[in-house]
């Protein structure tokens with residue numbers, strides 16, 4: 008078998024890049040046409056809660072089967088000083104250590120016969136009329152190559168969005184650490200989302216997730232998301248440390264680490280000739296910062312569009328962004344971004360009350376009929392109920408919420 012130069016470079020081997028590679032090959036593209044380039048050597052660390060909601064677990068199964076390791080949870084719990092409610096999906100969520108999960112996804116890509124270059128950082132990207140020039144660096148030197156297509160799957164901090172010159176959504180700031188329980192009350196079969204940071208002027212929520220490695224519970228991940236990227240990292244770290252202590256946790260990590268997130272927005276652009284952005288480089292859920300499932304779904308969508316462009320012999324995709332907006336995941340991200348604009352926007356306390364006091368919403372969330380983030384279909388009923396409540400009782404108060412002690 009003779010090997011030839013690949014014509015499609017996938018930058019980044021996280022869930023976005025690997026899902027793209029697997030999906031494109033399943034559509035009949037020769038694995039020898041692809042190369043995956045990542046600056047890290049796998050298994051690599053990735054700061055992440057590792058929570059995969061039900062629709063993400065379904066897609067993972069389609070792509071690679073049930074990944075090894077991880078732990079199963081049976082629902083989400085939303086809490087705040089205004090109230091709490093359960094969110095139940097059609098099936099369980101899974102929690103993975105990202106080093107374990109991503110290494111398995113990459114192994115599945117390798118098994119397909121796709122070239123993988125680890126420890127190679129892309130340092131420049133120049134989109135041109137005929138090709139995209141990619142310069143990369145590894146321990147034994149630098150190289151520049153031309154590809155017909157480049158898939159930017161290099162995450163929130165990658166080079167592809169910057170180099171593409173395309174506008175993207177808001178960049179948030181997150182911090183997270185691994186903790187042990189001293190006398191904490193949380194159960195390892197639940198994912199906790201606490202919106203009280205809003206009361207402390209942090210436009211986001213805190214999470215408490217069980218942390219599984221090799222299928223065993225080894226600790227807890229606690230962190231906080233600033234969904235607008237406006238609060239200094241030091242403030243977020245101090246907040247998380249205090250929050251953890253109040254809830255009965257002790258830090259196991261050396262420090263609480265930070266990493267950005269890029270959120271999808273209807274104004275985000277993700278394509279220019281010969282280049283598409285997928286995964287977090289394109290944008291993820293602005294409300295909860297859920298990125299694993301959205302990254303895989305946008306990658307699968309992109310693989311379909313790139314395959315079609317290859318078949319037609321063109322490097323242009325008409326309506327790449329609009330087309331995504333019409334997928335179930337695109338609609339989901341649109342809905343989440345609208346909610347995030349409200350709850351992390353000008354009157355967060357009002358929207359906190361709307362979220363935690365609307366009985367219809369809580370019933371829907373707890374019914375277990377939908378996957379998380381698929382509530383858009385219920386939007387007309389939700390808006391009608393909200394309008395009815397406003398007519399009867401006026402707008403919910405935007406006054407500060409009285410903080411309850413943790414627990």
Ligand SMILES: Cc1cc2nc3c(=O)[nH]c(=O)nc-3n(C[C@H](O)[C@H](O)[C@H](O)COP(=O)(O)OP(=O)(O)OC[C@H]3O[C@@H](n4cnc5c(N)ncnc54)[C@H](O)[C@@H]3O)c2cc1C
Nearest residue numbers: 019021022023046055056057058129161162286287298299
């Ligand atoms: C603190 C925190 C907690 C989170 N918790 C969750 C959660 O519980 N559930 C969830 O669904 N999402 C969570 N997310 C979001 C999730 O981690 C990301 O959205 C997801 O990893 C995006 O996948 P991706 O493949 O697009 O990018 P990534 O997973 O970031 O992968 C990008 C890859 O590109 C490589 N790369 C970057 N730049 C270059 C370069 N110049 N050259 C070569 N390679 C490069 C990187 O090494 C990396 O391997 C969290 C994020 C943070 C920060």
